Every structure is written in C-alpha cells, then in structure tokens.
Amino acid sequence: MSELLVPFEYTYMLRAMWVSALVGGLCAFLSAYLMLKGWSLMGDALSHAVVPGVAIAYLLQLPYASGAFFSGIIAAFGMWGIRQVTRLKEDAVIGVVFTAFFALGLFIVSIRPVSIDVQSIVLGNILGITDEDAMQVVVVAIVAFAILLVTWKDLMLVFFDEHHAKAVGLNTTFLKVLYFSLLSASAVAALQTVGAALVIATVITPGATAYLLTDRFSRLLILSVAIGASTGFIGAYISYFVDGATGGVIVTLQALVFGAAFLFAPKHGILASRRRARMAEEATRT
Amino acid sequence: MLAPSQPHYRQRFAIEPRIDVSGLSVVYPNGHTALIDVSFSLGPGTICGLAGPNGSGKSTLFKALMGFVRPAKGEVRIGNLPVREALKRGAVAYVPQAEEVDWNFPVLVEDVVMMGRYGYMNLLRIPKAEDRRQVDIALERVGMGHLRHRQIGELSGGQRKRVFLARALAQGAGIILLDEPFTGVDVKTENAIVNLMKELRSTGHLMLVSTHNLGSVPDFCDQVVLLNRTVLAAGPTAETFTQKNLERTFGGVLRHFRLAGEELHEDDDRRALTVLTDDERPLVFYGEGENGEKKPSDHHEPGKQP
Numbered sequence: 329m330s331e332l333l334v335p336f337e338y339t340y341m342l343r344a345m346w347v348s349a350l351v352g353g354l355c356a357f358l359s360a361y362l363m364l365k366g367w368s369l370m371g372d373a374l375s376h377a378v379v380p381g382v383a384i385a386y387l388l389q390l391p392y393a394s395g396a397f398f399s400g401i402i403a404a405f406g407m408w409g410i411r412q413v414t415r416l417k418e419d420a421v422i423g424v425v426f427t428a429f430f431a432l433g434l435f436i437v438s439i440r441p442v443s444i445d446v447q448s449i450v451l452g453n454i455l456g457i458t459d460e461d462a463m464q465v466v467v468v469a470i471v472a473f474a475i476l477l478v479t480w481k482d483l484m485l486v487f488f489d490e491h492h493a494k495a496v497g498l499n500t501t502f503l504k505v506l507y508f509s510l511l512s513a514s515a516v517a518a519l520q521t522v523g524a525a526l527v528i529a530t531v532i533t534p535g536a537t538a539y540l541l542t543d544r545f546s547r548l549l550i551l552s553v554a555i556g557a558s559t560g561f562i563g564a565y566i567s568y569f570v571d572g573a574t575g576g577v578i579v580t581l582q583a584l585v586f587g588a589a590f591l592f593a594p595k596h597g598i599l600a601s602r603r604r605a606r607m608a609e610e611a612t613r614t
Numbered sequence: 615m616l617a618p619s620q621p622h623y624r625q626r627f628a629i630e631p632r633i634d635v636s637g638l639s640v641v642y643p644n645g646h647t648a649l650i651d652v653s654f655s656l657g658p659g660t661i662c663g664l665a666g667p668n669g670s671g672k673s674t675l676f677k678a679l680m681g682f683v684r685p686a687k688g689e690v691r692i693g694n695l696p697v698r699e700a701l702k703r704g705a706v707a708y709v710p711q712a713e714e715v716d717w718n719f720p721v722l723v724e725d726v727v728m729m730g731r732y733g734y735m736n737l738l739r740i741p742k743a744e745d746r747r748q749v750d751i752a753l754e755r756v757g758m759g760h761l762r763h764r765q766i767g768e769l770s771g772g773q774r775k776r777v778f779l780a781r782a783l784a785q786g787a788g789i790i791l792l793d794e795p796f797t798g799v800d801v802k803t804e805n806a807i808v809n810l811m812k813e814l815r816s817t818g819h820l821m822l823v824s825t826h827n828l829g830s831v832p833d834f835c836d837q838v839v840l841l842n843r844t845v846l847a848a849g850p851t852a853e854t855f856t857q858k859n860l861e862r863t864f865g866g867v868l869r870h871f872r873l874a875g876e877e878l879h880e881d882d883d884r885r886a887l888t889v890l891t892d893d894e895r896p897l898v899f900y901g902e903g904e905n906g907e908k909k910p911s912d913h914h915e916p917g918k919q920p
C-alpha cells in the first residue's frame with residue numbers, strides 16, 4: 329500500500345501531477361469549443377507552431393512562454409491571412425503553415441543546440457520541469473482560467489451564432505482573438521506536460537468525450553475539465569511507476585475514457601443506440 | 615392591419631420599430647458593389663417581404679441593418695437612431711437560415727431563448743428572475759414551453775424556427791429580420807409560422823422577411839421591397855407586388871409560364887393565366903391585360919388550394 333503513496337513523497341512528482349492537472353483542465357476547457365466548431369486541426373497547428381518561438385526564446389534567454397505565444401499568434405494570423413487571399417481550403421492552409429513552423433523550430437534547435445533537446449519538445453518533460461518553467465505554466469494557466477470563467481458564455485454565443493452575438497452587442501472579433509490567444513497560451517503550457525506531438529489530444533479528446541455524455545454546454549464544460557484535469561493528475565502519477573513518457577500515459581488515459589463514453593454514454597453511446605434500435609424493432613413487431 | 619392605432623411599442627420596445635434606409639450603397643473590400651442607392655422606410659406593425667434573385671443583395675441588406683457592413687454611401691437608421699445605437703438597445707433580432715445553425719450544438723431550447731437576454735445581463739451573464747420570466751413568456755407565446763428541455767436538434771423544422779422567434783421575443787426586439795424562414799419547411803408549418811408573425815404584427819413588431827417563396831408573399835406581407843442591387847419597387851403589397859415589377863426585378867431568372875387564348879379557353883375570354891416562380895411556391899396571375907396589371911388573384915399551387 330505504502331508503495332502507491334511513494335510519488336507523493338517527491339516534490340518533483342507532486343509538482344508534475346498538479347501542473348499536469350492544471351494544464352489538462354485548461355486545455356480541456358478550450359477543447360469544448362474547438363471540437364464543436366470543427367476546428368480541431370487548428371489546435372494541432374498552434375501546438376506545433378509555437379515550437380520555433382520556444383527555440384528562439386531559449387536562444388535569447390527570454391521566458392519561453394513569451395516566444396511561444398508570439399509564434400503561435402503569428403501562425404494564427406498567417407493562416408487566417410492566407411485563407412483570405414487564396415482559394416486554398418482551410419485544411420491545406422493549416423497543414424502548410426504549421427508544418428513550416430514546426431520544421432523551422434526543429435531546424436533552429438538542431439543548428440544551435442541549446443539546453444533543450446528535440447525530444448523534450450516533442451514528447452514533453454514534465455517530470456524534469458524546472459521551478460521557473462513550472463511557475464510560468466502555473467501563472468499562464470491561472471490567468472487563462474480566470475478569463476474563461478468570465479467569458480465562457482460570451483464565447484459560447486460567438487461559437488454558436490455569431491450574427492446574434494453581434495446583434496446583442498458582443499464584440500465578436502475581440503472574443504475570437506481572445507479565444508485563439510488562450511489556445512496558443514494553453515498549447516504552450518501543454519508543450520511542457522505532454523509535448524508538441526500530443527497537445528492536439530488534450531485540446532480535442534476531453535471535449536469530444538464530454539460531448540457524448542451531455543446535451544448542455546455548461547455540463548459539457550464541467551465534464552470536459554474534470555476529464556482533462558483528472559487524466560493529467562493520474563497520468564503523471566502512473567508515469568512514475570511505468571517509467572514512461574508522461575504525455576503518452578495522460579493521452580492514453582484520455583483515449584480510454586473516450587472509449588468508455590463511446591460505448592456506455594447514456595444517450596449518445598453505441599450500446600444506448602443499439603438498445604433503442606432493438607426496442608423500436610420490438611415495438612414494430614408487436 | 616397596418617400600424618396599430620395606439621403606439622403600443624412605446625411600452626413594449628426600447629425604441630420605435632422602424633427602419634429608414636436612405637441612399638444606401640455597399641461596396642465590399644474586393645470592389646464588388648452589392649447595393650446601390652437603396653432607399654425605403656418601414657414602420658411598426660408591418661410584415662415586409664424582401665424578394666429578389668440570388669445575389670441581389672438581400673443578405674447584404676440584412677448585414678447593413680445589423681451593422682456588419684459599413685455603408686459606402688447613404689445611411690441606415692433604426693428607430694431614428696444610428697444602427698450601432700439601436701443594436702445596443704437590443705432593437706434588432708435576427709432569425710438565421712436553417713443551414714446557418716449547427717443543430718448538434720449542445721444547447722437546449724431554453725438555452726437558446728436565454729441567449730436573447732444577454733444584452734440585459736451583467737458581465738458574467740448570470741440570468742436574473744426577470745430574464746427567466748421573459749424566457750418563459752417568449753416560450754409560451756410561440757407554443758414551445760413543453761419542449762424547453764429538448765436539445766435543439768431534436769426539433770422539427772417548424773419548431774426550430776419558433777425557438778429562434780422566441781429568442782427574438784425574449785430579446786425584446788421590435789425589429790425581427792428573418793432570412794429565408796420557409797426553406798425546407800412544409801406548408802402546414804409555414805402557415806403556423808405565418809400566423810405567429812401576424813400575431814407579432816398586431817403587437818407592433820416590424821418584420822422583414824427575405825424569401826424565394828413568391829407565392830406566399832401576398833398571404834402575409836402587407837409591404838414588399840423588390841431588390842436587385844437597388845430597390846426596383848417598394849410599398850404596399852397590393853400595388854407593388856405586380857407581374858410587371860417582378861419581371862423587372864428578376865429579369866430572365868424567373869420561371870415564367872403564360873397561358874392565354876386557345877391554350878386556356880375555348881371561347882373569347884380575354885383573361886390569361888401567368889405563373890411566376892422563383893423556386894418554391896409559384897405566383898399566379900389571372901386576369902385580363904397583357905402585363906397582368908392586376909394584383910395576384912390566387913397564390914396557391916394547383917392541388918394545394920384549401
């Protein structure tokens with residue numbers, strides 16, 4: 329029994345678990361919006377697009393969060409701009425821009441090897457996170473949560489019906505820019521916990537799972553955040569025992585929760601719809 | 615059926631439900647001129663049909679009324695205020711086309727209606743008792759109270775429209791813009807929506823309805839605006855919605871049948887039958903005269919007559 333409590337005795341493990349939970353919750357909050365709009369690929373794009381910013385920030389010894397944030401914003405506006413002036417489809421634009429950014433990031437890291445290695449960008453390195461980096465992540469996450477708690481309803485309205493949002497006087501452009509800034513910021517945070525390769529999962533899977541479980545947006549948010557935070561915490565905890573990459577464990581857990589919801593969700597799950605089909609069939613037979 | 619005798623709207627609405635568009639031109643950033651010198655005025659207690667071919671600027675006009683596009687020339691005033699001021703007071707509501715809405719979005723009927731109240735709430739958008747009361751009233755008024763806990767995708771086409779009308783009512787908007795409300799809706803539902811709109815007209819609401827359903831325009835619109843980049847005719851339906859004006863508006867776009875003389879009669883009857891159709895319910899003119907100067911006499915498809 330006492331062996332199960334071992335991770336709680338190490339400061340670095342405690343820090344990893346709480347930071348993963350916080351970041352997981354934040355990404356999950358944003359995922360509720362992203363997957364409803366069919367913009368999931370955008371999350372992937374931003375998570376990769378921040379990489380050159382991180383590399384440059386390390387080279388110049390600036391806080392990595394600032395560099396990552398700027399390169400995320402530049403990528404977002406780049407994608408938006410290319411979409412406006414060409415006839416390329418959205419997925420092509422996103423694909424071109426984010427791979428270009430990611431490649432640039434890897435290139436910079438490879439010609440000027442700095443204290444970070446490629447692997448910790450791609451796979452994350454929450455167990456080895458420095459005090460300073462952990463502090464940055466925590467500050468970013470808390471500020472983002474505070475903003476979301478105030479604006480979540482306005483954001484929902486913008487995502488659901490932009491015309492009406494404008495008609496009742498919301499500044500929809502500001503809210504959209506705000507959302508994508510928060511998404512960039514949380515992609516930066518998730519880079520630390522699960523790494524660039526798996527950020528996409530944390531900004532999609534919890535929301536997609538919650539969507540199978542409820543028809544109400546407020547509940548979807550709560551469920552999504554609960555899933556994101558708990559898988560972050562438990563995933564970091566388990567990674568101590570399996571000695572594996574924390575990101576992999578966290579996202580595997582999220583996938584398992586998704587699978588369970590997919591099968592057993594009371595209304596939108598497979599078993600429920602099978603049951604409904606069977607009952608309908610019996611009803612027609614009698 | 616025109617403006618109600620007493621100015622109801624003074625208590626009901628924040629500002630008078632009226633639209634005055636004068637000399638409005640809209641040019642898009644890519645240089646496309648969507649509207650040229652558009653002028654018309656509409657007052658309280660009106661249902662106005664907005665008809666015109668695809669690309670005639672109907673959606674641009676809606677956007678201008680909601681302040682989404684900036685006029686290159688001219689101006690739009692709502693309730694004698696600039697659009698921006700009017701929007702701040704929640705004076706204009708928009709009922710979207712069915713395909714603009716994500717019906718799988720996880721919101722319940724009452725959530726959508728509550729969205730009409732956002733303009734009245736504080737920064738955190740926490741509903742007060744008055745907001746809940748207005749949502750209840752709006753839902754009852756459109757007969758959707760019993761379905762308030764349904765997810766919006768579980769509703770029929772007509773019920774979906776009524777939810778969005780309820781949202782407009784909860785918003786307290788005197789002006790309601792309806793974009794193609796009858797697309798993909800059966801005749802029975804269309805009649806239900808029309809009845810609801812007539813009821814709203816009697817309480818002073820001003821509704822502007824864009825439609826391809828030319829045949830039903832004379833059924834419920836007391837005013838029409840015929841648009842093709844500019845206003846080709848505007849005014850009371852009986853005088854404005856004529857074959858001549860429609861042909862000018864639509865050019866060669868309309869499907870057009872004209873039956874006269876031997877095709878129609880075996881005698882010397884000079885009356886002719888003209889059928890105009892955009893895409894849905896056709897508009898039928900029947901009577902003497904080459905240009906069908908008469909007002910539309912019957913607007914139902916054969917076989918759908920009551």
